Amino acid sequence: MSEPFRPYERLVEITIFGKKFQVPEKNSVLRCFQYISPETVPYGRxxxxxxxxxxxxxxxxxxxxxxxxxxxxxxxxxPGMAITDISQELKWCLRAKLPTASAVSR
Structure with missing residues (x-):
């Protein structure tokens, strides 16, 4: 199986609903979500x-x-981007990593 992420040298900080995360530079935001939650995002729709x-x-x-x-x-x-809202599918996939106020039920 090949590596899903583009090559990177460092992690950059972003915030999602006010919570800080370190994610790989030079990757799409969706790939960074996969980095944050590798057990759920690859199986999202x-x-x-x-x-x-x-x-x-x-x-x-x-x-x-x-x-x-x-x-x-x-x-x-x-670096420094602040994600203030995400789709319902992303909320579902990231629910274990997000602040509880932003959680969603299916």
Missing amino acids: FCWNQDCQYCRIMCQLPDDDQPREMLSCKFIVM
Whole structure:
């Protein structure tokens, strides 16, 4: 089995619902979610190629004034990014890692 992550030299810090995580640089945000929760994200209903829209997130980038909506399978992680909302599918996959206020039931 091949390594799912692009080559990286360091981990960068991001926040998801205010909780800090260290994730590999040079990878899509969805791959970083997989790094955070390798036992659930690979089994989510994600196409990994921008078609399904199940990986949609709302994110505040360090240099932006307002949060923006994006597909986590397409966007490369940036140090300091703050993810303020995620799709129901991502909430389900990341439920064990997220603050309890952001948890979802299926």
